Amino acid sequence: MTDTLSNSAHLAVHGLAVGAVGQALVQAIDLHIPAGGVLTLLGESGSGKSLLAQAIMGNLPANLTCSGTVEVGAHRSNAADLKARRALWGRQLALLPQEPWLALDPTMRVARQIAEVHELVAGMAPEVAAPTAQAGLDGLGMGGAGNKYPFQISGGMAQRAAFLATHAAGAPVMIIDEPTKGLDADRRADVLAVLRAAIADGLTLLTITHDVWLARQLGGQVAVMLGGAIVEQGDAATVLAAPGHAYTRRLLAAEPAAWPRLAPVKAIDGQVLVEIESVAKRFGAQHLFAGVTAQIRRGEFIAVTGPSGSGKTTFGNIVLGLLRPDSGTVTRGAGLARTAFQKIYQDPAAAFAPAVTLRQSLQDVIALHNLSWAELDTLLARLRLRPALLDRLPSQVSGGELQRFALARVLLLRPALIFADEPTSRLDPVTQQETLALLAEHAQEFGCAVLLVTHDAGISARMATRVIGLSHSP
The missing domain is CATH 3.40.50.300 (P-loop containing nucleotide triphosphate hydrolases)
Incomplete structure (x- = not known):
């Protein structure tokens, strides 16, 4: 300065x-x-x-x-x-x-x-x-x-x-x-x-x-x-x-510390989606985490917490198969569709083509996977997204609106696991509460596991059935 x-x-x-x-x-x-x-x-x-x-x-x-x-x-x-x-x-x-x-x-x-x-x-x-x-x-x-x-x-x-x-x-x-x-x-x-x-x-x-x-x-x-x-x-x-x-x-x-605690979401049929065993990751001389062992089951809502730079996004990318761990193993469940693992990005601008309208981006997904636009209309209404926003480019809506469009697109696919990387960091407390409640309802209704990265202790305490805590390894 x-x-x-x-x-x-x-x-x-x-x-x-x-x-x-x-x-x-x-x-x-x-x-x-x-x-x-x-x-x-x-x-x-x-x-x-x-x-x-x-x-x-x-x-x-x-x-x-x-x-x-x-x-x-x-x-x-x-x-x-x-x-x-x-x-x-x-x-x-x-x-x-x-x-x-x-x-x-x-x-x-x-x-x-x-x-x-x-x-x-x-x-x-x-x-x-x-x-x-x-x-x-x-x-x-x-x-x-x-x-x-x-x-x-x-x-x-x-x-x-x-x-x-x-x-x-x-x-x-x-x-x-x-x-x-x-x-x-x-x-x-x-x-x-x-x-x-x-x-x-x-x-x-x-x-x-x-x-x-x-x-x-x-x-x-x-x-x-x-x-x-x-x-x-x-x-x-x-x-x-x-x-x-x-x-x-x-x-x-509507600040998270004042939210009522959600009823715990129980794992459905005990089905293990991902088995994580002694996973570690570093980038060059920077050690992120080591010895992380966990199971992720259908229907669970799991918070991933830790200080900035501790590797929370990296850990989620390893779970999704986008990165390989330096040591340890990650075993994903057999027989799942290629769309079964989805990510909601921390920065929604990275998830949309900048020169394509939101309507076209969503139409492409619906056409590719033979989905229903009527179901999307229902999701957009629950997320309080006005239909007029669909004809704008990603840069012409707010960050919070763009993040909710990203969530709607992911929920349309009904994945088995969603890695949600700070999905509400751009949302006001009222919309944040509504959006996370929708995500929890989706997990319960469709047996979807949610791996939620958050820095907010209030959100973690009130939303998660359990926590995976990361810290910088020595």
């Missing part, structure tokens, strides 16, 4: 609205964040939070219209003048997107990417930029990740690396979308510490999150968004302690 910001600036929007033909997507938003202040935007997936951020940045798709005004310090522009705000990118206004891999160059090592921003944007000498980048990684517990490429690190690590690269430019105003998604408690605390330090340096911060804990810890202001409109706004401590709007109360009541 930079030691101090060279300047400070407020962020304000007045009457900011975004629409498509015949449809209002974001409705006349008014927000003001003083220089060095913080505002956290809460709300359900698809409520317009990320769309509002893109409108502020001047990065809307061509088929959308925008009105109102945007102020970044002394720079005031008509919201429809997207070029005016694009001229501020990096040096005055920065955005850390929800999908961290989209913010990182896949061909460049992590530390070098951060150092390059220090050099080319902030004007730091190369001999100073490199150790500064490494110090930032060390401060987030990622010292060993600097020499790796983005695809070689976890989603949580990629998120933290993307923050360091974004903040290295020294822009006084930053919009950050879901900074703590997919992180365990220790790593969330690390991100919080970095954000607090940046605010203390003078950074003006608009945070978009589903993490009510983060909103409480950051303080400042909170705004709650529903259906494209702000339904409640005010001091964070006041709003989160005594919410005035019914939706805000529902949002807070």
Whole structure:
């Protein structure tokens, strides 16, 4: 991070609205964040939070219209003048997107990417930029990740690396979308510490999150968004302690720690789908886990837990047969269809062709496997996905909406086992609870085993019949 910001600036929007033909997507938003202040935007997936951020940045798709005004310090522009705000990118206004891999160059090592921003944007000498980048990684517990490429690190690590690269430019105003998604408690605390330090340096911060804990810890202001409109706004401590709007109360009541515990899902007929014996995995000098032994039976709902970087995604990929263990054995049940083992990816953008509409992607699956579109309609309704979203590209829906489409596509295939890699990290608490309940119901109805990666102790305690815990091997 930079030691101090060279300047400070407020962020304000007045009457900011975004629409498509015949449809209002974001409705006349008014927000003001003083220089060095913080505002956290809460709300359900698809409520317009990320769309509002893109409108502020001047990065809307061509088929959308925008009105109102945007102020970044002394720079005031008509919201429809997207070029005016694009001229501020990096040096005055920065955005850390929800999908961290989209913010990182896949061909460049992590530390070098951060150092390059220090050099080319902030004007730091190369001999100073490199150790500064490494110090930032060390401060987030990622010292060993600097020499790796983005695809070689976890989603949580990629998120933290993307923050360091974004903040290295020294822009006084930053919009950050879901900074703590997919992180365990220790790593969330690390991100919080970095954000607090940046605010203390003078950074003006608009945070978009589903993490009510983060909103409480950051303080400042909170705004709650529903259906494209702000339904409640005010001091964070006041709003989160005594919410005035019914939706805000529902949002807070749906935090995982407050969920009722689901009735245990019993293994069906005792059929073993996967037998795991003394499995170990490492990448180069990095040891992930060793000596993992377990059975996975039909109908079980199993949580896979462990700190960021402990190999939870790698373990699931080994169970699916996508990776081989370094030692030990994995035996999958005989006689299962090739579609019997399915994965829900942590980053849903990786699961969809970017230039193909969601309707076409789903039609292709239905045609290939001779499935029913009527069953898909039922799933989409239960996941609260509007039919109009089907005609959009993956990049034109929110991360939470895209993740629910990914879940619907997997459930259509009625697999024997689903490896769900942080499937709800992009969802607000209300939608998170609904989505995981649907997954549990599916497991019970069709005898499907679910291997769920989660960092949330509340979800693990209330959803899982048992836990497979991973830790870094010596």
